[in-house]
Amino acid sequence: MTRRISSWKELGSRVAEARKIAQLSQADLATAVRLDRTAITKVESGERKLDSLELTGIANVLKLPIEWFLSPPLPAVVSRRASREPTDESKADALLERLAQDVKLVIDLGLLDPPPLPKPMSINSVERAEASARDLRRQLELPPGPIWELLTVAERVGLYGFCLDLGNDSLDGSYLRLDTGGVAVVNGATPSGRRRFTFTHELGHHIFADEFSDEWIVGSGGDDRERFINAFVIHFLMPRGSVSSRWQELDGNREPRQAAVGLGAEYGVSWTAVLGHLRHLSLIDSRAHEQLGKERPTKADYLGSGFMMREEMMPPAVAPRYAQAVIRAFKRHKIGYNRTLDLLHGTISAEDLPPEDRIPVESMRAQFSLD
16 A cells, blocks of 8 residues: 655755755745745744644645655655756656656555566567567457557557646656556647657556656657667557558559558658658668658648647546546545546536545444444
8 A cells, every 4th residue: 555654854845855856946936925034944843743734735836746755655765866967856757756656556455456567578679679679569359450448459468648738848758666566758839659669668668667768758859768768669650561552542552642642641750750660661761761751741641641749648638547546545535526627637627526435334333433
């Protein structure tokens, strides 16, 4: 079960951590919650207790649920941070930790049962990446063509995905491996094709047994492992045989641009990813790749060609089985109203919550010692 913090010092440490992530000074936080700065100093050192109203105020200012402050960081999170500079605090990491705590809570409640972690696959070449993508498709009994509903697919190997609007900055996505299962978060502010590529990249980290994804910015460096995982992604989303056959059906040799537009729409990947893959499969040459890269299609191009670019993981979106488990927890009185909404991250409004199950009289008698 999820351990709760057991001392005021631990709570103070969590307050200090959240304050630094929010890039607030002790004086800033004190002013926001109407406490003296020395009070915040003593809270963070464990010398001063907090009452429930004060902790609620701090949680509201720092934009984290109270549960986050009352739970110690997961071992995987500690490991993740140990690989970084001590001063490198990140709102993104705090979000990832929060999501991991959310998933672990539902697992601990016995309402979510992740499948065994997949047997780690090796990845040391582009060829091995393609073989791994083919093996995973076969393992999951996926059709040979396009794959949609990636959040559902990923749950089958124990990866619980979240797509949340993190704003138009450089953050794409990140992954954290848990004792049971894993958690990935993707920036919903990015286009659909990029969201799908990013999430499948995080699925790659899960499949290849990484402790965590090293960078939020997908494909930002020349690291071979990241390059191989990106190769896994494109072959998982666009299998060689299926794409080659579809290319011929779309008369790609005579109408390469229209065929590429069609493939991008059908397989749900970006224009850049489509062209790069077509070049890798030798369906277009370097000259055509360069020329087509200058002719990025518009929405009118898709409509005029009879194709529609389908949207997936529109934010906010959460893993379907995880969402079902949260609703069950609410209906069975295992979590409260506000906590349910927190766990669902804006995917449902208060008005949409179903009625809670009635508590049997026998249970009420046992709970309250009624005669």
